[in-house]
Each structure stands twice: as structure tokens, then as C-alpha cells.
Amino acid sequence: MTTIIExxxxxxxxxxxxxxxxxxxxxxxxxxxxxxGASGSGKTTTLRMIAGxxxxxxxTVLFRGQDITSAPVAKRDMRMVFxxxxxxxxxxxxxxxxxxxxxxxxxxxxxREQIKSRVGQYLDTVQxxxxxxxMPHELSGGQRQRVSLARALVTDPPVVLFDEPLGxxxxxxxxxxxxxxxxxxxxxxxxxxxxxxxxxxAMGLSDRVAVLEDGQLLQLGTPxxxxxxxxxxxxxxxxxxxNVLQGVAAVVPGRPFGVQLAGGLRLEAADxxxxxADGEAVTIMLRAEHTGVxxxxxxxxxxxxxxxxxxxxxxxxxxxxxxxxxxxxLLTAVAGGDQGRLGLGDEVVVTADPRHVRVxxxxxxPRVEA
Amino acid sequence: xxxxxxxxxSVGPVVPGGPSGADGSGAxxxxxRQLMIWLVPPLxxxxxFMLIPYxxxxxxxxxxxxxxxxxxxxxxxxxxxVFCEEPYLSVLLKSARIGAxxxxxxTILAYPVxxxxxxxxxxxxxxxxxxxxxxxxxxxxxxxxxxxxxxxxGTNGIINALLLxxxxxxxxxxxxxxxxxxxxxxxxxxxxxxxILSIYAQLERIPTSxxxxxxxxxxTTFETLTxxxxxxxxxxxxxxxxxxxxxxxxxxxxxxxxGGPDAVMISNVVINLLGVAFDWPMAASIGIVVxxxxxxxxxxxxxxxxxxxxxx
Numbered sequence: 001m002t003t004i005i006e007x008x009x010x011x012x013x014x015x016x017x018x019x020x021x022x023x024x025x026x027x028x029x030x031x032x033x034x035x036x037g038a039s040g041s042g043k044t045t046t047l048r049m050i051a052g053x054x055x056x057x058x059x060t061v062l063f064r065g066q067d068i069t070s071a072p073v074a075k076r077d078m079r080m081v082f083x084x085x086x087x088x089x090x091x092x093x094x095x096x097x098x099x100x101x102x103x104x105x106x107x108x109x110x111x112r113e114q115i116k117s118r119v120g121q122y123l124d125t126v127q128x129x130x131x132x133x134x135m136p137h138e139l140s141g142g143q144r145q146r147v148s149l150a151r152a153l154v155t156d157p158p159v160v161l162f163d164e165p166l167g168x169x170x171x172x173x174x175x176x177x178x179x180x181x182x183x184x185x186x187x188x189x190x191x192x193x194x195x196x197x198x199x200x201x202a203m204g205l206s207d208r209v210a211v212l213e214d215g216q217l218l219q220l221g222t223p224x225x226x227x228x229x230x231x232x233x234x235x236x237x238x239x240x241x242x243n244v245l246q247g248v249a250a251v252v253p254g255r256p257f258g259v260q261l262a263g264g265l266r267l268e269a270a271d272x273x274x275x276x277a278d279g280e281a282v283t284i285m286l287r288a289e290h291t292g293v294x295x296x297x298x299x300x301x302x303x304x305x306x307x308x309x310x311x312x313x314x315x316x317x318x319x320x321x322x323x324x325x326x327x328x329x330l331l332t333a334v335a336g337g338d339q340g341r342l343g344l345g346d347e348v349v350v351t352a353d354p355r356h357v358r359v360x361x362x363x364x365x366p367r368v369e370a
Numbered sequence: 371x372x373x374x375x376x377x378x379x380s381v382g383p384v385v386p387g388g389p390s391g392a393d394g395s396g397a398x399x400x401x402x403r404q405l406m407i408w409l410v411p412p413l414x415x416x417x418x419f420m421l422i423p424y425x426x427x428x429x430x431x432x433x434x435x436x437x438x439x440x441x442x443x444x445x446x447x448x449x450x451x452v453f454c455e456e457p458y459l460s461v462l463l464k465s466a467r468i469g470a471x472x473x474x475x476x477t478i479l480a481y482p483v484x485x486x487x488x489x490x491x492x493x494x495x496x497x498x499x500x501x502x503x504x505x506x507x508x509x510x511x512x513x514x515x516x517x518x519x520x521x522x523x524g525t526n527g528i529i530n531a532l533l534l535x536x537x538x539x540x541x542x543x544x545x546x547x548x549x550x551x552x553x554x555x556x557x558x559x560x561x562x563x564x565x566i567l568s569i570y571a572q573l574e575r576i577p578t579s580x581x582x583x584x585x586x587x588x589x590t591t592f593e594t595l596t597x598x599x600x601x602x603x604x605x606x607x608x609x610x611x612x613x614x615x616x617x618x619x620x621x622x623x624x625x626x627x628x629g630g631p632d633a634v635m636i637s638n639v640v641i642n643l644l645g646v647a648f649d650w651p652m653a654a655s656i657g658i659v660v661x662x663x664x665x666x667x668x669x670x671x672x673x674x675x676x677x678x679x680x681x682x
Contacts, residue, residue, distance in 0.1 A: 074589060088580060088598055090598070
């Protein structure tokens with residue numbers, strides 16, 4: 001694997017505010033990398049700096065080791081798929097797709113015959129062969145996005161950039177297009193850099209995910225890393241449903257690692273506990289699906305007692321919002337099977353397998369900054 | 371409905387929201403009656419100041435003149451004279467030519483300004499400033515602005531004074547005032563803002579992402595301009611050009627103030643027919659022809675605009 005694109009300490013300032021601060025990462029050739037974050041996290045600005053649509057205030061963008069930080073947009077070997085599709089409304093579907101290739105005629109790099117066959121081939125790829133002569137406004141949202149995809153891919157760029165490409169599609173069309181993108185990536189073996197605020201989309205499509213918040217890169221890793229080994233509370237909270245709790249490490253030789261929570265509650269933890277000293281303040285994460293709930297009949301000394309304050313039906317599973325009676329602590333649990341039959345207001349005992357109680361790394365503790 | 375549609379047009383004592391009859395006319399009927407009341411003033415205005423004058427114009431054009439007095443009649447002879455008798459047709463054509471030059475000149479000047487305003491002015495304050503600079507001259511009376519050109523181009527005007535001072539000429543230039551050139555120059559100055567706003571409004575509709583997509587696909591700025599931006603802005607260009615052409619062709623003040631005998635335009639001819647020759651039927655016939663040509667032009671341009679208007 002070789003690095004195709006590298007961002008080095010990218011920074012973008014708009015007036016007083018920093019949209020992106022010191023973001024660095026490397027993208028491998030052929031990789032599907034997602035930039036994931038809420039709106040205002042700096043993910044789109046980062047992508048636009050790679051595309052050349054924004055010039056970084058500081059930092060460098062490298063393409064195959066060459067500095068392209070201030071290279072003109074048109075000279076960069078990458079194509080972008082826009083959220084609003086950005087199709088040329090004065091051109092037909094065919095002309096839209098052929099646009100990038102036709103520019104090369106003037107530069108003597110391609111013949112008309114080649115354009116014809118390539119455009120036809122890519123319209124086939126996105127299943128729009130029958131719509132070649134239509135105008136963009138005659139197409140549905142999903143079809144327009146396919147045109148914009150074909151327009152980007154037809155010039156055979158090594159890198160394709162996506163700026164929330166499915167953001168303006170309805171939920172069903174989005175699912176269809178996700179599969180399509182995954183297939184295209186597998187078949188074409190191009191590098192995809194994909195901006196999205198939808199964590200499921202990012203986790204499902206990508207080889208690696210970069211989580212951004214407030215213009216900073218919080219974590220870059222495989223979906224598995226991000227999900228099970230988040231670098232900090234912010235990532236843990238952002239991805240999936242997780243309980244992130246503050247406590248104090250209770251390390252007694254010969255006994256399992258424990259975390260003392262407020263109100264005398266105690267959880268045992270087993271994940272990532274090496275090197276944590278007794279009495280140290282720690283942040284732990286317990287995913288909602290690893291948070292067990294048992295009906296609290298009779299005596300249950302071992303767990304936390306809580307009450308179900310909300311019950312959401314998710315299909316095969318049920319999501320409970322819980323309130324720990326003793327301290328008012330709020331927890332989320334996702335349960336299935338027998339545990340899914342509890343009702344609103346039921347008293348439950350919360351259980352947690354120590355292997356799933358993860359101590360979050362100290363180094364990247366949540367930033368306290370305005 | 372308590373009121374029959376036929377009576378709704380008359381200005382009867384219709385009380386909005388009044389007690390509705392027993393025939394079940396509800397909120398919809400009331401809403402419609404209220405709408406009618408709102409429509410009465412503009413309809414009246416349109417009737418009194420536009421419809422009736424058009425009819426009168428047509429009526430006068432059919433009559434004839436005897437001993438400088440109007441005589442009603444029913445003849446198309448005057449309309450025929452517009453096309454056959456000198457100087458009407460040639461003045462009409464000359465006016466159209468001046469109008470066309472004005473429209474072309476105004477478009478050429480307006481396009482770069484509108485383009486900068488739409489794509490290269492990022493700060494809202496700068497945008498507002500340029501916008502104001504474009505509009506502010508309209509606050510001054512047209513007559514004053516046309517007169518200003520007289521003082522710029524005149525024998526004792528600013529240009530001649532400057533050239534004399536620099537010893538580039540020894541006697542004042544007379545070529546720059548009282549001819550078609552000075553009329554076109556003045557008209558371009560007056561009407562360019564129309565073109566700017568018309569083109570700008572169209573350019574503003576073009577999403578930035580389309581321009582970005584074009585350069586992302588490898589197009590140079592020039593290619594983006596010729597292949598995307600100009601085609602997409604054509605409806606605005608066309609609309610601006612038609613307005614400018616129509617206003618310039620029918621202009622009276624510029625030829626009267628800065629135009630010489632060579633730059634007599636159709637409005638000046640009409641004024642003379644009305645005020646000097648008292649040939650009202652002839653004046654009305656010219657009016658009919660001008661209105662007819664104008665309507666035809668606007669229809670054609672609207673058709674073209676509609677066809678060229680890309681849907682975003």
C-alpha cells in the first residue's frame with residue numbers, strides 16, 4: 001500500500017473562527033476513507049482543501065508525495081461528487097458525463113470515438129443508458145446522483161472525492177446508492193474520500209474512518225477500531241449508542257479491576273485497563289448493546305438498580321432509556337429476546353460484562369475548551 | 371357562491387367577511403370576494419391609464435387630418451404611410467439601430483460587472499457597495515444625467531478642455547456631440563444598470579457548485595465561462611438587452627439634448643407630428659407600429675428565454 005494523498009497539519013481560518021485546526025492524515029491508494037463528523041466539524045472544508053476549492057491557511061496537501069496545496073483545481077487528478085449533484089443544467093445527461101472528456105479533445109488526448117464508447121460504458125455502469133438524452137431536471141434525485149457519479153468516474157481519476165453525496169436523497173434511495181458505491185469502489189479500485197455526517201454510512205462503507213469534531217481529527221481507524229476502541233469520550237458518544245461514565249479506578253491486587261462511580265456504584269472493567277493506577281480518575285465506555293437489563297425481582301445485590309424511563313421499539317431489538325435510582329445517572333441499553341419484553345416504568349438491574357467495560361485512553365480525554 | 375361571477379367585477383357594495391347567505395357559501399367564497407376587492411384598484415388603474423389609451427391610440431390612427439384638425443374615420447392609410455413615406459420608415463430603422471447599438475454596448479459593459487458581482491465579490495459589504503454604485507445614478511433625474519453628457523462632450527466641455535489643455539488639439543472637437551455617437555453613448559450610460567441587474571439576477575441563480583464542478587472536471591476559467599456560465603446566463607442577457615433596446619429605441623430626451631439633426635429618433639418625429647404638424651392620426655399610427663414591433667420582440671425574446679432557461 002502506498003500513500004496517495006497526505007494532509008499535513010491542515011488549517012483553515014475564516015475570519016476569527018478556525019474551521020479546521022491541525023488536521024493530518026494519510027490516505028492509502030485504493031482505500032475508501034470517510035471523514036465523519038457533525039456539521040461544523042470541518043470535514044467538508046478538509047475535503048475542499050484536498051480538492052483545491054479552498055486554500056489552506058496553513059499546512060500542506062500532498063498528492064503522491066508532491067505538494068499540491070495551491071495547485072489549480074483543474075490541474076488536480078481528482079474528481080468530486082457534490083451534495084447537490086452540481087450537474088450542468090444546460091447540458092444533457094450524455095453531455096454532462098462527456099464534459100470532462102471533451103475538454104481533453106482540445107488538448108489532443110482523446111478522440112471522439114473514444115469519448116462515445118467511454119461515456120456509453122459509464123452510463124451503463126450507473127444504469128442510465130436509456131436516459132442519455134434527457135436534461136438533468138427530468139431525472140429523479142437518485143438518477144442525478146448517478147449522472148454525477150458517472151461524470152466523475154468517466155475521466156478515470158485515481159481519487160474520487162464525495163461531499164455528502166447521498167445527503168439530499170431519501171432514506172431508501174440512500175441505501176441503494178450505498179450498495180452501489182461499495183460495488184463501484186470494489187470494481188474500480190480507486191481511492192474514495194467520502195465526507196458524511198451519517199455514522200452508519202461511514203462505518204458501513206469505509207475501510208477507515210476519520211472522526212472530526214470542532215475542526216480537529218479525533219481518531220482515524222478502521223470501523224472496528226472506532227466502534228470498539230474509541231480514542232476518547234467524544235468518539236464513543238458520536239458512534240452508536242454508548243454510555244460514557246466518569247469514575248475512579250479501584251485497583252486491589254488479587255481482585256478484578258474496578259471503577260467506582262458516583263453514589264457508591266461500582267463496575268468491573270477488563271478492557272484497556274493496563275497501566276491504570278489505583279485512585280486515578282477514568283472515563284469508561286459501555287456500549288448500549290452490552291448494557292444488560294434484568295427484571296429486578298427480589299434481591300439483586302450485584303448490579304445497579306434502575307428504572308425504565310423510555311422504551312423505543314427498534315425491530316429485532318428494543319432500546320431502553322434508564323435512570324439509576326440512587327444517583328439519577330442516565331443510561332441507555334439495547335436488548336433483544338426476553339430482555340426486550342420489559343415495559344415502561346419497570347424496575348431493572350443493570351449488568352455489564354467486564355470485558356465490555358472499556359477504559360478510555362487518558363491522553364485523548366475530552367478537551368475542555370470553549 | 372352568493373355573488374354570481376358576472377357581478378364580481380363591478381364595484382358593488384360587497385362587504386368582506388359579511389354574513390354569508392343560506393346557500394352555503396363559506397370561507398372560500400369570502401376569500402374570493404376579498405381578493406376581488408384587492409383587485410379593483412389595479413384593474414381600474416390598468417383600464418383608465420392603459421386599456422383606454424391603447425383604444426384611443428388605435429381610434430386616432432384610423433382617422434385623418436383636414437386643415438390641422440382631426441377627422442374621425444376608418445382607414446389604414448396612415449399605417450401604410452409609416453412604411454412608405456419618408457422619413458418615417460428610415461427614422462424608425464435608425465431608431466432601432468441606435469437601440470440595438472445601445473443594447474449591445476450596455477450588455478458588453480454590464481456583463482463583466484454582473485459577473486464580478488455574482489462570482490468574485492465574496493464579502494457582503496463589497497457586494498452591497500457595488501450594487502449601490504450601480505443603482506445610485508438612478509436616483510438622479512434622467513434629464514440631468516443626459517444634460518451632464520452635454521457638458522462633458524460639448525465644445526466647451528470637459529473632454530475638449532482637457533485635450534486643449536494638453537495641446538493635443540488646437541480647436542474644440544465637434545465630432546463628439548450632436549450626432550448618433552453622442553446619443554448612443556448617453557443611452558448606454560443611462561440604461562447599462564438595467565442590463566447589469568438583469569444579468570446579475572440570472573448569474574446569481576447559478577449555484578457555485580456548478581462552477582466548481584466545471585473546474586474540478588478540468589475546465590479552465592475560460593472554458594467554464596464559455597461552456598457553462600454564458601449559456602446559463604443567456605436568458606438574463608436577452609431580457610436585459612430587450613429592455614435596453616426598447617427603452618433606447620423609443621427614447622426622446624437623449625436625441626433632443628445631445629443628438630443633432632443626424633440623430634433624430636422616432637419619438638422626436640412623433641412629438642413634432644403632435645405638437646407642430648397636428649397630425650394626430652400619423653403620430654398614433656407610428657405609435658401602433660412601435661407598440662406592435664415591441665410586442666413582437668418581447669414575445670420572441672420570451673419564447674427564447676423560456677427555451678434557454680435551464681432549470682436548476
